[in-house]
Amino acid sequence: MAFLRHCFHFIFTFLFLFPSLQLTLSDSGSIGINYGRVADDLPSPAEVVQLLKAQGVTKTKIFDTDATVLSAFSGSGITITVALPNEHLSDAAGSQSFTDTWVQSNIIPYHPNTLIDAIAVGNEVFSDPQNTPFLVPAMKNIYASLVKYDVASSIKVSSPVTLGSLGTSYPSSSGSFKSDLVEPVIKPLLSFLKQTGSYLMVNAYPFFAYTANADVISLDYALFQNNAAVTDPNNGLVYKSLLEAQLDAVFAAMSAVGFKDMKIVVTETGWPSKGDENEIGAGKQNAAVYNGNLVRRVLTGSGTPLRPDEPLNVFIFALFNENQKPGPTSEKNYGLFYPNEAKVYDIQLTLKGLSDRPIMMNVSKIQVVSQQSSGGGDGGQTWCVANGMAGVEKLQKALDYVCDEGGVDCRKIHPGAMCYDPNTLEARASYAFNSYYQKNARGSGTCNFGGAAYVVTQPPKFGNCEFSTGH
Secondary structure, rough: HHHHOOOOOHHHHHHOOOOOHHHHHOOOOOEEEEOOOOOOOOOOHHHHHHHHHHHHHHHHHHOOOOOHHHOOOOOOEEEEEEEEHHHHHHHHHHHHHHHHHHHHHHOOOOOOOOEEEEEOOOOOOOHHHOOOHHHHHHHHHHHHHOOOOOOOOOOOEEEEEHHHHEOOOOOHHOOOOOOHHHHHHHHHHHHHHHHOOOEEEEEEEEHHHHHOOOOOOOHHHHHHOOOOOEOOOOOOOEOOOOHHHHHHHHHHHHOOOOOOOOOOOEEEEOOOOOOOOOOOOOOHHHHHHHHHHHHHHHHHOOOOOOOOOOOOOOEOOOOOOOOOOOHHHHHHHOOOEEOOEEOOOOOOHHHHHHHHHHHHHHOOOOOOOOOOOOOOOOOOOOEEEOOOOOOOOOOOHHHHHHHHHOOOOOOOOOOOOOOOOOOHHHHHHHHHHHHHHHOOOOOOOOOOOOEEEEEEEOOOOOOOEOOOOOO
């Protein structure tokens, strides 16, 4: 609740009047970052720890168990997901003696001073049919070794799968796994995760879907922008972003094989800041919009339409541009930072950052409102609008507060009044939130409401309603 930080009296008064926001924020999702190291010009692991701390990042994920990295994260307070690489799957599947040694050498010397909270057994294993049969046996042996060394209660075991494991993904409610994977590996995998209290790791990239189908998928839909949305014809659920539709397809696929309560962690998602000519949509602007809106969606929104009460936990790919990654240009340019630690583009990664310096959702360009202009100083005109991705419940609670204890005259959004149309909660809330924001001299923290609103630099347009500026 960054907007409550300026004085104790204001904090106490606001929370007394509006206690529901305390629960809402505590139930929000989390943002972590993948720390890949396929490069020859990266800062040291110790410097990376300081960079993550400076950005307020408390979760990271690596693709091995490098001793230098694990030692650097000791005592940092940053939780870390480690990995057993694909090349070790057959050995891990064939012998618990192997996994005992692996756990004893790569986990026990560091944990719990280094907060290892999960092990990714392999990565996107189904892409190699020869490795697929080894996956679940390897996971079981890893888990048995964790039990043996008495750390299984604090370290989850899972494995990242891609959307390529789905045979059907549209509409989301029809999501299903490929038939040749279901019996041999999907059901055993999900059964293991359920028995051990773990979750399914999912790597989901709307960029791949968009660049391959730009003629039928809206860029706004892929970037969490305002769009016409997609309605699932089977259940009527409305999707405002491609990532949510992708995740719900995975949820539906798990339900179809009898695991309707299985949780998901998005272990990779991101957008490249540069790509080859045929990689439609790759670019710094779109990367900034996607990742900026992703962070806002995760930290201030609810779950997916199919699982609205399930917080989203997401790892952005990736921390750095990695100059030695094979493949197309995009593969080298997913980083939020250059190797010299300069930002590739400027986005916020924490709830406090979103409140202090919100990123605007604008399809034509990304705009960042300075703290001065959003706080009622001498900056340009700014307005406050509702965050449609915050969810109906959060928007309604904030609207009720603004029109009651907040002291805003909301008669203009009553039925038949000038600002009632368009008859949507987002439009009416935007009018009320802006009125509150301007009434309070655009003061710091007066356009947030626990993520239900954000500042814009262009005048909002909802029907014929005029939004005041306070000037």
